[in-house]
Amino acid sequence: MREVAFIKQNKQKWLNFEKTIYNNQFKNPDELSSLYIQLMNDLSYAQTYYPKSKTISYLNQLAAAAFQRIYRTKRTKTNRFISFWKTEVPLIMFEYRRYVFYAFLIFGAFITIGAVSAAYDDSFVRLILGDGYVNETLENIEKGDPVAIYKSGSNWGSFIGITVNNLYVGMLCFVFGVFGGIGTGYVLMVNGIMIGAFQYFFYDQGVLWESVRGIWIHGSMEIFAIGIEGAAGLILGASILFPKTYSRMASFKMGLKTGIKILISTFPFTFMAGFLEGFVTRYSNTMPNWLSVGIILVTLGLISFYYLIYPHIVHKKLRTHVPTI
Template identity: 25%
Template sequence: MPAGSDPLTPDPLVSALLRSDRFRVEREADWRRLDAIVTAMEKGRLRRVPDADLIALPQLYRTVASSLSIARAISLDAATLGYLEALVQRAWFVVYGPRSSLGDWLRGFLGGGWSRSVRGLGLDLAIAFAVMCAGVLVGWLLVAHDPDWYQALVPGQFADTRVPGASREALRATLFGNSQQDGMGAFAAYLFSNNAGVSILAFALGFAFGVPTLLLLVQNTAILGAMLWLYHGAGLTLDFAAWISVHGTTELFAILLSGGAGLHIGRAMAFPGERSVLAAASEAGRRAAQVMAGVVIMLVVAAILEGFARQLVDNTPGRLAIGGFMLALWCAYFFAFAPGRSPGHAGSRR
C-alpha cells in the first residue's frame, strides 16, 4: 500500500477492476449467446441454430448494443470495449444486413424485378420512344432537304462508299458478302460503342430535368435517319433495316430504356408533387438504377449478336428473323411477363 494512503479508502485502480469484473459477470452470458448465434449464421449453419435463439436474436442484439453504450460511458477496459464493438458490428449485419446471395438477387432481378422497374417507367418510355422516332424523322428530312447534312450527321470515318450519290451496287456491297471485311465490321463496332455511350449519357444527364437526355436521343437517332435515307434512295431500305436489326433492336431498346430512366429522374425532380425534390429524385433513382443494371445485360447481348450473328447470317430474311425475334423477346419480357414479387426483390428475410 502506498505510503500515506488511507487504508479505508479504496484504490481507484482496484475499484475500476472490480467495476469491470462485475459488469462482465452480469452480462457475459448474453454476450456469449449472441456470439454463438452470429458465428453459426456467419458459417452458414442457420439450421443448427435453435428457434428460441433466432427469436431472441433481435433482443440480444439490442442488449449487447446497450452494454457497449454503457461500457463506453464508464470507460471500461479496452479489451472488453473492442470485443463488444466487434460483436455488435457482426450482429448488425446478421440482424439488418442483406440475406440474399448474388444468385438469389439475380433470380429476383431477372424473375420480375427488372421488368417491374421497366413497367414503372411507362410514361417516360413513351416520351423517349416518341423522341427517338422524331430523331429518325429529323435526320431523314435534313439530308433529304440538303445532302450536305449527311456529312454533318454521319461520322466521317465511315463516309467511304456510304455517301450520297453512291451506286446501288456499292451500297449493297457494304451489307452483303463482307463478313471478313473490316469496313462494315468497324462501322458496326462504332454503332455499338456509340450506342453504349449514348445509353450511359442518356441516363446520367437525366438529373438536368431530362432536357439533355431528350437532345441526346434526337442526335443519336438522327444518324440512323440519315443512313436510312441513303439506303432508301438506292432501294435497299429493307436490306439495311435487316442488317442493323440483328443487334440494333437490342441496342436501340437499351437506349430507349436508358432514355426513359433518365427522363424518369428528371421528371421526378421537375414535378416532385408533395414530396421534396431530394425524396422524389431518390425514389426515382432507385427504380432507374435497376433498369440501368439490366441495360448493361442488353448491351452485352447486343455485342454478342453483333460479333457473331451478324457475321454468320448474310441474308435479309435471316437477319430480319433474328432482329424480330430479339425485339419480340424483349417486349414479351418487359410488358407481358409480370410475375408477383419474388423473395429476391422483396428484400431480405427477417
C-alpha cells in the first residue's frame, strides 16, 4: 500500500484518537487499551514500510500520549508520585525532545555571545556583572581564592537564598513562554550572556580552572535545569502559536499542563544545586581535584541521563511492550 493511501485510510481514525486522548473522551480503560493496540499496529506497519516518513513521528507522539493515559488509569498499586518521575516526565521529554534541543541551542548561542563580547570589549563584564562583583572577585583572586564570594553568609542562608532565586528564574523562563516563546528566549538570553561573560572573566584573569572546579560543582545542575525550563517555556509558546488540529485555547491548556510538569520535574535538581552551592562549593579550594571533578561529573551525568537518555529508554519499552489494564 502506498503511504498516501495508508494515511488516507487511517487519518480520520487517528484524528478521533487524538481527541479521545487529549480530551479524556474514552469511556473506560479497556476502550483506551484497545485504541492503543490499534495505534501500535499502525505504527509498526509505518515503521516497516515507510521508515523515513514523518507519519512515524506523528504516531509516536500519539502512542506516548496514550501510554501516559493508560498508566494514569491502570488499576494497580503503583504510587502516582513514583510513576510521575519514572514514566510520565520521561515520556513527555521524549515527545518534546526537539524543544530541549532548541532551548539548549538558544542558551548556548547566548553563552557564546557573552564570552565573545567580553573578549572584545573590556567594559562588557562590568556592564553585565556589575562593578561591585567584579571588584570583589578581583580582590579575591589576588588573595588566591577566586571563588571566595561563594563563601559569604551561612550555609543555610546561602542554600535558601540561592534556591529561591533559581526557582524564580526557572518559573520566569517557563511563564514568559506565554508571549509566544519570545519571553523565554529573553530569559535564556540574559542568563546565557551573563554566564558567558562570567566564565570569560575568570579565563582572562588566568584562573579559569579554579573557577570551573568550584563554581560548576553546583552550576552543572543549576544551568542544565535552566535549559530544561527554557524548553518548557518554548512548549508553552508553541502551543499558542501552533495549535494544530485543536482550538487555540485547548492547545494552550495542553501546553500549559505539559510545561508545568516539566517545570516541576526540575525542582529537585534546583534544590540539589542550591544545597551544593550552600554547603559544598565553599570548600572547593580545599578539596582535592579528583573530588571536585567527580562531583561535577556525577551531577552533570545524573541530570543529563534523566532528561536526555532515560526518556529514550522508557520510549523503547513503550514500543516493545503493550501494557494491559
